[in-house]
Amino acid sequence: MSSSGRNGRGGNHNWHNGYGGLEMLHNSSTMEIFLGVGPIKKFGWTHVPSNAAFISTRQTLNPFLLCIHFHTPATMSQSLYLPLNHSPNLPFKGDGKWKKFGSLSRNRNPSHIKFSVQETPKATMLNAIPTQIPTQWYNIIADLPVKPPPQLHPKTFEPLQPQDLSHLFPDELIKQETTNERFVVIPDEVVDIYRLWRPTPLIRAKRLEKVLDTPARIYYKYEGVSPAGSHKPNTAVPQVWYNAQQGVKNIVTETGAGQWGCSLAFATSLFGLNCEVWQVRASYDQKPYRKLMMQTWGAKVHPSPSDITESGRRILKMDPLCSGSLGIAISEAVEVAANNEDTKYCLGSVLNHVLLHQTVIGEECIKQMEALGETPDVIIGCTGGGSNFAGLCFPFLREKLQGKINPVIRAVEPTACPSLTRGVYAYDYGDTAQLTPLMKMHTLGHDFIPDPIHSGGLRYHGMAPLISHIYELGLMEAISIPQIECFQGAIQFARSEGLIPAPEPTHAIAAAIREALHCKESGESKVILMAMCGHGHFDLPAYEKYLQGAMVDLSFSQDRMQASLANIPHMS
Numbered sequence: 333m334s335s336s337g338r339n340g341r342g343g344n345h346n347w348h349n350g351y352g353g354l355e356m357l358h359n360s361s362t363m364e365i366f367l368g369v370g371p372i373k374k375f376g377w378t379h380v381p382s383n384a385a386f387i388s389t390r391q392t393l394n395p396f397l398l399c400i401h402f403h404t405p406a407t408m409s410q411s412l413y414l415p416l417n418h419s420p421n422l423p424f425k426g427d428g429k430w431k432k433f434g435s436l437s438r439n440r441n442p443s444h445i446k447f448s449v450q451e452t453p454k455a456t457m458l459n460a461i462p463t464q465i466p467t468q469w470y471n472i473i474a475d476l477p478v479k480p481p482p483q484l485h486p487k488t489f490e491p492l493q494p495q496d497l498s499h500l501f502p503d504e505l506i507k508q509e510t511t512n513e514r515f516v517v518i519p520d521e522v523v524d525i526y527r528l529w530r531p532t533p534l535i536r537a538k539r540l541e542k543v544l545d546t547p548a549r550i551y552y553k554y555e556g557v558s559p560a561g562s563h564k565p566n567t568a569v570p571q572v573w574y575n576a577q578q579g580v581k582n583i584v585t586e587t588g589a590g591q592w593g594c595s596l597a598f599a600t601s602l603f604g605l606n607c608e609v610w611q612v613r614a615s616y617d618q619k620p621y622r623k624l625m626m627q628t629w630g631a632k633v634h635p636s637p638s639d640i641t642e643s644g645r646r647i648l649k650m651d652p653l654c655s656g657s658l659g660i661a662i663s664e665a666v667e668v669a670a671n672n673e674d675t676k677y678c679l680g681s682v683l684n685h686v687l688l689h690q691t692v693i694g695e696e697c698i699k700q701m702e703a704l705g706e707t708p709d710v711i712i713g714c715t716g717g718g719s720n721f722a723g724l725c726f727p728f729l730r731e732k733l734q735g736k737i738n739p740v741i742r743a744v745e746p747t748a749c750p751s752l753t754r755g756v757y758a759y760d761y762g763d764t765a766q767l768t769p770l771m772k773m774h775t776l777g778h779d780f781i782p783d784p785i786h787s788g789g790l791r792y793h794g795m796a797p798l799i800s801h802i803y804e805l806g807l808m809e810a811i812s813i814p815q816i817e818c819f820q821g822a823i824q825f826a827r828s829e830g831l832i833p834a835p836e837p838t839h840a841i842a843a844a845i846r847e848a849l850h851c852k853e854s855g856e857s858k859v860i861l862m863a864m865c866g867h868g869h870f871d872l873p874a875y876e877k878y879l880q881g882a883m884v885d886l887s888f889s890q891d892r893m894q895a896s897l898a899n900i901p902h903m904s
């Protein structure tokens with residue numbers, strides 16, 4: 333390694349003669365990294381002088397995918413990747429121009445760097461396209477042609493003020509709930525924890541394609557590699573981190589499938605906060621191991637409805653065997669937070685700040701698709717409250733709004749709980765006891781109790797206000813699929829791809845299979861991208877039901893929805 337400089341500063345100009353290299357330029361807050369193109373030689377770890385204003389290094393070997401690894405005392409190591417199959421387009425062939433390649437924040441200054449080389453990912457090597465962990469979340473509100481309607485106070489029906497939420501959430505999350513900023517910086521400590529499972533793999537489902545005999549190319553972004561087994565820790569970790577920063581000691585929440593409760597229990601265990609979870613009765617009974625996971629991470633778990641809260645007691649009085657719903661469990665947790673100064677509430681979906689945190693999925697995926705040279709034609713995700721769907725789709729929607737790509741974006745919901753496809757778009761409460769703010773969303777009515785389908789995480793009466801708004805703007809579409817078709821797809825997926833999906837993403841799989849079979853008929857080789865938001869290792873009773881032929885398609889009752897919609901607030 334030798335000192336050098338761009339634009340003629342420094343002494344070593346060998347890259348002018350066709351060599352590639354790396355140059356790092358310090359400024360006050362970041363270290364910018366520039367890359368020169370050319371033949372590159374493999375390098376071992378090289379010390380970076382701590383006071384280097386800029387450094388450069390030359391290599392001689394022609395890679396397809398260049399990896400630059402940074403070792404830093406604080407964060408151990410970090411890697412940046414550049415697919416050099418893009419290099420012919422780079423505008424600096426020995427003319428002294430350097431391409432900006434990335435940057436590291438100043439407090440991550442590396443002490444050592446190393447080059448390594450990977451081959452172009454071939455069809456057989458698509459499992460785990462490397463990429464960086466994003467350092468910013470993306471807020472789609474900044475780019476929407478029409479801003480979403482405000483949330484309203486549940487009693488006065490006036491637009492919500494930040495202080496109206498302060499008994500539930502820490503200040504920073506309230507700010508994120510209403511921000512119009514396009515990007516929000518992810519705190520370093522959160523990025524460090526993301527590193528436990530992120531970046532998550534983007535995988536091509538080649539074996540499923542073969543079974544379906546389709547010309548389509550199917551990709552899935554797999555979030556089941558997180559400690560809790562789903563996308564939910566992407567928001568649990570920052571939510572708990574912001575609470576911990578504000579000195580909060582106790583966190584309460586609800587959980588439907590058990591995935592969110594596990595994620596929050598995992599996150600609170602990292603920061604030493606107490607966690608109490610109301611788990612929807614149907615899932616509490618179906619998923620004892622989810623309860624045990626939460627307890628292992630130190631959380632207290634109650635079945636909902638419970639006799640601990642006023643909201644729970646009211647429901648149990650009407651129906652002692654009530655199977656519960658997310659709306660009821662939310663009421664119980666919100667009630668406890670509202671009545672206890674030292675306790676705050678976390679929500680696993682629906683709200684803007686939750687969707688915001690999930691955009692790490694899509695930001696990573698855009699880079700991974702680019703590295704493959706692929707552009708999605710159809711993007712598919714299941715929707716309960718909408719967070720995994722938004723997490724994958726919103727960054728792609730930004731690209732679509734900018735005219736760079738034009739994928740169809742499709743939400744898939746259960747036929748038994750079809751808020752987007754059958755609900756009304758109206759102001760409604762987020763919970764059964766009417767304690768939450770009023771949100772304009774697609775709703776089946778806040779006291780609608782969906783039949784106990786196996787996808788507990790999709791049994792929510794409403795859709796995220798942001799997704800509802802985007803749906804109204806015509807920027808995405810929605811369909812519903814009954815659970816037997818979903819499990820048929822899940823079995824086909826498990827037997828070809830190996831992974832056993834959680835019941836919720838089986839909806840995305842079934843929709844992707846429909847699309848792939850459509851391609852088979854039409855002969856189109858579309859690129860289908862789907863959100864595989866969790867594994868189903870603790871959902872095997874659902875698979876048992878299906879394999880025994882005992883699963884039934886639970887119905888959706890229009891009459892029950894109409895009865896429930898009669899109770900939503902009537903606004904002028």
Ligand SMILES: Cc1ncc(COP(=O)(O)O)c(C=O)c1O
Binds near residue numbers: 681682715716
């Ligand atoms: C694995 C999984 N997928 C999807 C969902 C639905 O939530 P959302 O629509 O917010 O992604 C849940 C909710 O619990 C879940 O656990």
